[in-house]
Amino acid sequence: MPTRRHFLIGFVAAPIVLPGLGHAAGAPAQLSLTPTCIDDDDVTPAQTEGPYFTPHSPEKQDFANDAPDGERMTLAGRVLTEDCRPVSKALIELWHANESGLYDNGGYKLRGHQFTDDEGKWWFETIVPGLYPGRTRHYHLKVQRPGGSVLTTQLYFPGEPLNERDRIFNATLLLDVSPTDDGKFGRYDFIVA
Incomplete structure (x- = not known):
């Protein structure tokens, strides 16, 4: 079985293929419910920020050291416009619970941001968040995009038993998750107006 690094190398090396120009060999497929840039007016839906957001997070990609006992997860994707063009220098900010379902509300563990590369690609090395009462497993x-409005949303895991009971859950925000020898690899492409 491949590792998370194998998936990340494949993701970083894969060129962006615009609709009608074919599909890149080995590129992860979109989930059928996930908004795509070829759908008219189908941008990534906004969701609540929740009570645990902390402003002024540090710029970082590696959250794994913040929770050494958590199951490793590489989270990756692209930021694209509605006409499938990559958005470079887009801000991506991530925060989530630790493996026990707790947020660091006094510091910046499992919190940070980065900017997309020239091809609109982004990725974080992190962990699978734990569950806490009333919610299914998720990332915030x-x-x-530069000069654009802020999209606040959440991403979810497919097959989670609590998905259908979580009042905030939205199936269009499901990650495409693959198991690896050393954790999981999750993919999601954001479509922004």
Whole structure:
């Protein structure tokens, strides 16, 4: 079985293929419910920020050291416009619970941001968040293209028993998750107006 690094190398090396120009060999497929840039007016839906957002997070990609006992997860994707063009220098901010379902509300563990590369790609090395009462497993994110408005949303895991009982859950925000020898690899492409 491949590792998370194998998936990340494949993701970083894969060129962006615009609709009608074919599909890149080995590129992860979109989930059928996930908004795509070829759907008319189908941008990534906004969701609540929740009570645990902390402003002024540090710029970082590696959250794994913040929770050494958590199951490793590489989270990756692209930021694209509605006409499938990559958005470079878009802000991606991530925060989530630790493996026990607790947020660091006094510091910046499992919190940070980065900017997309020239091809609109982003990735974080992190962990699978734990569950806490009333919610299914999820990540919180903010996405902002240069000069654009901020999209606040959440990403979810497919097959989670609590998905259908979580009043905030939205199936269009499901990650495409693959198991690896050393954790999981999750993919999601944000479509921004």
